[in-house]
Amino acid sequence: MTLTYLSLKPEQPIRTGGIKIGGGYLDTQDYLPGSVVRGALAEWLKLQGLESQIRDTVSRLRFGNFFPSTDAQLWSLPFPTTAVECKLHGGFKTSPGSEGHGIRDTLLAAVAYSELIKSGARFPVPFLLRCLEAKHRDQPEICYGRLERVAGYYIRRDGRYSQIRPEEVLQTKVALSRHRxxxxxxxxxxxxxxAPGLRGEGTPLYFVGRIWTQEPSLIDRLCQAVSEVGVGGLTTRGFGRVTCSTATIAVKPLAQRLRDFNAKLASAWQELAELANQCGAAVSSSPHGSYFSVDLLSPAHLTDGDGLPTLRLVLSYQGRDLEPIWWSAQSAYLGGFSTAWGLPKPSALGVAAGSTYVYRVDGNPEDLVSWLENLEHQGVGLRTDEGLGEVLICHPFHEEVEPV
Known part of the structure; x- marks a missing residue:
């Protein structure tokens, strides 16, 4: 399948649904799920009198999720669950005007620590990270603040990181009687x-995401559909109008991400191994085999061998089950509403976006590239055609071991 990046620029506020807190309050998500774009295409085909083509057309496309960005040619990513920031002074250090102590990722250090423990290493202290930045730039006193998980999205431009915070707008409406x-x-x-722009900046908001297709000509049809019909809910009441265009996104190739991931892991492993050796444990100074992470960019519907919901992602590699050696996952509610059925979609327990799983296999990283590329294209779990189970192999933010 061919991978294409699309950029959607909102012209009106967009509501993409969410868990209803009460009957008179309709909340929204902070990104565009792939199922919303998929539904817009199906609705457009129905309006064109092509209802019989919906199933065949949709089956030739796989919809990724669309994340908020400040540029039509810039793909933002959700933070993995292993990204943390100082509780007292959060935020990127490299953002313009920021006084934050930086955001870092703990996955590689945690994996190295866990693997060394399994090999017999003993450390004088448990694995615990604190903020070691100065409290203020003009004061040498160390912060020692607690590190907490970061949620949301980020972009990287010209070597600088920035967080993306879409602005929410609230509108009060009144129900109308169809009889009176x-x-x-x-x-x-x-x-x-x-809102169509970012908070306090006057910067337009874009949603950039991935589409996989067997026929590149379907991309033009999809863009026409979302531009004419709109995306999300309440499109007949002043919401959801967007303009669609293809985007050229510079993404580090998977093979390079895999090599950098293993190189950073080896560096963290060596530092912890030296500490363990000082404590009297003879452990290897470098990892054996190839490691990689599978990071969820969207919620996933995972089941075990008995069909029951699970948070553990088991892959199939060379005819055998590949279990994660380390993972960090959170649960999520999976639901939604089907406009085609006029009924709610089946609800299920799933895995939240940002969850990450680490695996180890014998051999060189180059031997895994083809298989991992196919895994990225197919996704994981059930209902991947709706945008669930979208993954990124070796999330680039895992390389940021030090605060940035």
Missing amino acids: RAAREAMLYRVVAL
């Missing part, structure tokens, strides 16, 4: 949506 054609008493409801 007037407002109904005590039937106000509030709609939360994403």
Whole structure:
């Protein structure tokens, strides 16, 4: 399948649904799920009188999720669950005007620590990280603040990191009586949506995501569909209008991400191994085999051998099950509403976006590239055609072992 990046520029507020807190309050998600774009294509085909082609057209496309960005040619990524920041002074150090102590990723250090423990190493202290930055730039006193998980999205431009925080807008509306054609008493409801621009910056907001297709000509059809129909909910009430275009995204090749991942892991491994050897444990100073991570860019619907929900991602490699040696995952509620059915979608327990799994195999990293590329294209778990189970192999932020 051919990979294409699409950029959607909102012209109106966008509401993509979420868990309903109450009947009079409609919340939104902070990204565009692939199922929303998929539904827009199906609705457009229906309006064109091509309802019989919906199943065949949709089956030839796989929809990734669209994440908020400041540029149509810049793909933002969600933070993995292993990314942390100082609780007292959060934020990137490299962002313009930021006083944050930096954001770092703990996965490689945690994997090296865990693997060394399995090989018999003993450390004088447990694995615990604190902020070692100065409290203020003009004061030498160390912060020692607790590190907490970072949520949201980030971009990297010209070597500098920035967080993306879409702005939410609130609109209050009134329900109308179809019989009286007037407002109904005590039937106000509030709609939360994403504004077309970023908070306090006057910068346009874009949503950039991945589409896999067997026929590149379907991309033009998809762009026409979302531009005419809109995306998300309430498209007939002033929400969801977007303009669509293809994007050229510079992404580090998978083979290079895999090599950099193993090189950074070897560096962290060596430092911890030297500490373990000082404590009297004779352990290897370098890892054996090839390691890689599978990072969820969207929620995933995973099941075990009995069909029951699970948080553990087991891969199939060379005819055998490949278990993760280390993983960090959170649960998520999977649901939604199908406009085609006019009914809610089946609800299930899933794995939240940002969850990450680490695996080890014997051999060189180059031997894994073809298999891992296919895994990225196919996704993991069930309902991948709806945007669930989108993955990125060796998330580039895992390389940021030191605060940035």
